[in-house]
Amino acid sequence: MTATERVPLVEMRNIRVSFGGVHAVDDVTVDLFPGEVMGIVGGNGAGKTTLMRTLSGARPPDSGVILVNGQEQTIANPRDAKALGIETIYQTLALADNVDAPANVFLGRELTTRVGTLDDSAMEDATRKVMGRLNPKFERFTTPVRSLSGGQRQGVAIARAVHFNARILIMDEPTAALGPAETAQVHGLIRQLKAEGIGIFLISHDIHDVFDLSDRISVMYHGRLVGTVGKEDVDTDQILGMIILGKKPGEVTEKELAELGLG
Amino acid sequence: MTDVATAVSDPAQEPRRPSLRRLVAATEIDLRLFGMVAALVGMLLVFGIITGGRILSPSNLVTMSVQAASVAIISTGMVIIIVSRNIDLSVGSIVGVTAMTYALLMTGTGILTDVLGRGHPLTWIIALGIGLLVGALIGALQGFVVAYVGVPSFIVTLGGLLAFRGVVWIMSGGQGVAGLDLTFQILGGGPQGSIGGTLSWVVGIVVCVGIAGLLIYSRRQRRKFGFPVRPKWAEVFIWVVGSLATLGLVFIANSYLWPQPLAERWALEHGVSIPPGGLRIESGIPWPILLLVIVALVMSFLANRRRFGRYIYAIGGNPEAAELAGINTRRTVLKSFVLMGVLCALSGAVAAARLNAASLDVGRGYELYVIAATVIGGTSLSGGIGTIPGAILGALVMATLAYGLQYIGLSSPYQDIAAGVVLIVAVGLDSWNRRRGT
Numbered sequence: 001m002t003a004t005e006r007v008p009l010v011e012m013r014n015i016r017v018s019f020g021g022v023h024a025v026d027d028v029t030v031d032l033f034p035g036e037v038m039g040i041v042g043g044n045g046a047g048k049t050t051l052m053r054t055l056s057g058a059r060p061p062d063s064g065v066i067l068v069n070g071q072e073q074t075i076a077n078p079r080d081a082k083a084l085g086i087e088t089i090y091q092t093l094a095l096a097d098n099v100d101a102p103a104n105v106f107l108g109r110e111l112t113t114r115v116g117t118l119d120d121s122a123m124e125d126a127t128r129k130v131m132g133r134l135n136p137k138f139e140r141f142t143t144p145v146r147s148l149s150g151g152q153r154q155g156v157a158i159a160r161a162v163h164f165n166a167r168i169l170i171m172d173e174p175t176a177a178l179g180p181a182e183t184a185q186v187h188g189l190i191r192q193l194k195a196e197g198i199g200i201f202l203i204s205h206d207i208h209d210v211f212d213l214s215d216r217i218s219v220m221y222h223g224r225l226v227g228t229v230g231k232e233d234v235d236t237d238q239i240l241g242m243i244i245l246g247k248k249p250g251e252v253t254e255k256e257l258a259e260l261g262l263g
Numbered sequence: 264m265t266d267v268a269t270a271v272s273d274p275a276q277e278p279r280r281p282s283l284r285r286l287v288a289a290t291e292i293d294l295r296l297f298g299m300v301a302a303l304v305g306m307l308l309v310f311g312i313i314t315g316g317r318i319l320s321p322s323n324l325v326t327m328s329v330q331a332a333s334v335a336i337i338s339t340g341m342v343i344i345i346v347s348r349n350i351d352l353s354v355g356s357i358v359g360v361t362a363m364t365y366a367l368l369m370t371g372t373g374i375l376t377d378v379l380g381r382g383h384p385l386t387w388i389i390a391l392g393i394g395l396l397v398g399a400l401i402g403a404l405q406g407f408v409v410a411y412v413g414v415p416s417f418i419v420t421l422g423g424l425l426a427f428r429g430v431v432w433i434m435s436g437g438q439g440v441a442g443l444d445l446t447f448q449i450l451g452g453g454p455q456g457s458i459g460g461t462l463s464w465v466v467g468i469v470v471c472v473g474i475a476g477l478l479i480y481s482r483r484q485r486r487k488f489g490f491p492v493r494p495k496w497a498e499v500f501i502w503v504v505g506s507l508a509t510l511g512l513v514f515i516a517n518s519y520l521w522p523q524p525l526a527e528r529w530a531l532e533h534g535v536s537i538p539p540g541g542l543r544i545e546s547g548i549p550w551p552i553l554l555l556v557i558v559a560l561v562m563s564f565l566a567n568r569r570r571f572g573r574y575i576y577a578i579g580g581n582p583e584a585a586e587l588a589g590i591n592t593r594r595t596v597l598k599s600f601v602l603m604g605v606l607c608a609l610s611g612a613v614a615a616a617r618l619n620a621a622s623l624d625v626g627r628g629y630e631l632y633v634i635a636a637t638v639i640g641g642t643s644l645s646g647g648i649g650t651i652p653g654a655i656l657g658a659l660v661m662a663t664l665a666y667g668l669q670y671i672g673l674s675s676p677y678q679d680i681a682a683g684v685v686l687i688v689a690v691g692l693d694s695w696n697r698r699r700g701t
Contacts, residue, residue, distance in 0.1 A: 058587055079589040094587045098580035098647035099573070107577055108588035110570050117568040121484040 007070045009034050009199040010055065010086075010168055015064035017050050024050040025061070026223040032168065032199040037190065039214030040203045042243055046220040048203045049091060052170045055201070056088035057081035068168070082109075087166035091173045091203075093157040097146035101138075102127040104145055105160045130159045134185060150177035158186065162193065169193065172203045187213060207236050207243075221246030289497035295641055295696075299656045303663060310667035318670050321519035325549060329452040329617075331662030332551035333358075333610045334632045338654040339562040340606040341637040343572075343599045346579040348646035349409060349416035351600070353423030354607050354633055357401050358626025359431040361394045361611035366440035366621035368393060369447060387447035395608045401427065402604020403597065410596040424630060431623055441620035451616030452549035454521045460545030466553070467513035471506040478502055516552075517545040551613045555655070558609065563651045565602075575599060579647035635682065636661050639689040660685070 008031040017025040025047040032038045040048045054061040057078040066073055068084050075081050081088070095104050102123040103110075111119040111126070124141050131138045135155040145153055154177045161169055171190070175183040190200060190213050204210050210217060211231060219226040219242040227248045229239075238249040245256055287294065311319045337354050344351045368375045368390040375386050405423050409416045449456040458466070478498050485492050493501075521529070521544040529544070530537050566572035574595045577585040585592050610629075615621050640657030642649030664685055668678045 056587075077589070078587050079591075082589050088587070090587065092583075094581070094584040096577040096580035096584050096588075096647075099576055103573060103577070107573075107585070108590045110573060112570070117564075118570065118573060121488050121490070124490065125488040 011067040013065045028225045035197045037200045039210035039217040042220035047223040085167035087161040088170040130163045169200045327666045335658035336610040337633045338636040340603040342649045346649045353420040355626040355629030356427035357607035358611040361608040362615040362621040362625040369444040387444045398604035398608025402601040406597040406600025410593040439622040452551045457546040457549045459547045463547030474505045519546045
């Protein structure tokens with residue numbers, strides 16, 4: 001893939017976020033091309049989620065530049081991000097537990113009738129269609145999502161992100177609550193969305209998931225970017241080394257690798 | 264026996280044996296709401312037995328509901344406030360300020376009387392408009408501080424509770440103001456503040472047609488998308504029960520006749536001859552109750568059919584999720600307080616009209632009754648859960664209890680004790696019920 005000749009879908013340059021003097025994200029630069037899955041990996045507290053939250057508008061960066069399709073953009077809140085076609089599946093799912101699945105899918109973007117009232121039937125219909133792609137057996141469209149299983153709730157969160165024809169999708173641990181069958185469905189969906197030309201940032205703890213799905217992988221360590229590597233150029237052990245030691249494969253000594261049991 | 268036999272022998276109508284559970288499932292009745300109606304009716308029956316049925320006379324029932332109206336109107340707004348994880352302790356003081364506003368505008372020496380002259384037909388409507396505006400502005404001020412400055416609503420409205428009561432005092436120079444516009448007074452209810460028998464039947468029939476219309480509309484909507492719908496018999500059942508309840512209430516209101524002396528004076532003034540059996544003038548639905556019904560409809564519409572309501576519930580369920588979904592949560596909270604201010608102003612109008620005056624204490628203590636009514640009505644103080652009809656039922660339960668205990672001669676301290684116990688028991692039962700996962 002000669003990605004370098006095309007304009008990236010997203011470029012995040014020199015992003016910094018700090019919480020009370022602690023640099024949660026420290027001068028990180030990543031990019032994403034159409035139809036690409038970019039894996040973002042790193043240990044707990046590496047800054048993966050915080051980095052992505054700057055793109056989804058949940059927490060604007062303290063400094064740094066975000067370009068979408070080559071244009072510099074200010075993303076001050078989630079509305080700005082959505083207007084740019086950036087959809088996010090949060091690790092916490094960010095569902096309102098006390099309302100039903102259609103209300104959650106359309107939260108903030110409700111369908112209305114000509115007189116301005118909520119068009120619940122149309123929203124339920126659209127939700128049935130999009131959930132049908134993810135979880136064909138799902139039938140509980142009128143109960144509060146509180147009473148759904150973890151997998152079903154995750155399905156609702158994913159449905160919300162894919163329904164609005166995102167161009168850029170941020171998936172933060174999208175399969176964390178899912179069983180094997182549902183996970184396979186989500187993987188199929190990711191490949192399908194990728195084929196449609198959508199760019200996907202995929203945050204995951206599961207190295208094998210990331211290796212399976214990603215084209216490139218960015219590794220973060222204590223808020224910094226260790227490096228971005230093409231999937232073909234590395235193996236899982238090298239990625240693990242980057243995650244744990246915070247160094248690029250070439251910089252790691254034999255001794256360090258041996259200590260990790262990867263040598 | 265024969266009834267059961269015919270029902271079973273009619274396979275086209277009922278293929279399976281009818282049961283209560285099936286009825287509940289098919290009609291999708293809200294069991295919590297149904298339970299509250301049952302509790303209210305049960306309470307009335309107990310008082311009825313104790314008083315030998317006297318408390319169940321039309322005049323008592325109408326008076327009871329009118330007494331509930333002021334609190335009930337505000338409690339519909341308190342649902343919105345509490346569902347979105349806020350609280351408004353200032354409602355009683357807003358009622359006080361707006362009631363005093365009406366009084367100062369409309370008394371004999373009032374501002375509007377000076378400008379328009381005594382008894383001008385526009386007086387009451389202008390005064391009402393100004394009062395509603397005052398309520399909205401107070402709500403906007405408090406809502407702004409809560410939503411945009413970020414001071415907790417408990418603190419802001421606690422401050423409002425104190426400050427606006429002080430404003431009432433300053434507005435009137437420490438005196439009650441009495442003698443309002445005659446047209447305005449009908450908002451307070453009573454025989455002359457009711458819409459009359461014929462109009463009451465019209466309202467009742469409009470409501471019955473409205474219920475049918477809503478049922479048909481929602482069925483059509485669901486059919487259009489091929490969703491499961493209720494069985495036909497269940498729809499008809501809901502309509503029949505709803506209509507009978509509506510017409511029954513209209514019948515009770517219409518059974519409340521004008522007291523003879525009042526009717527005779529009216530006949531004299533209007534040159535109507537009094538028939539030998541005495542003059543029968545049906546009071547019908549009191550204006551405050553009609554106002555409450557309209558408020559309930561509008562508030563239910565806002566809560567369930569508009570984005571505003573959807574956002575309120577989403578904020579209550581998960582404020583962070585609401586924000587991440589792109590909802591302008593601050594503006595939504597601001598709006599909820601403006602709405603609350605307007606409702607307090609309406610309630611203030613009913614209270615002032617009933618008293619035909621504004622005392623320094625109008626609305627004092629309302630915050631507690633309103634919050635109690637809202638919570639008895641199933642609204643969760645932790646947010647996200649609550650319904651408008653529930654809060655109105657809660658207000659009716661409180662008013663019935665107070666009226667009933669007073670009627671059987673228990674003094675006010677005992678009424679307070681009973682109200683406190685009922686509040687705790689109602690919420691206790693509710694949370695026990697929720698834990699059982701129904």
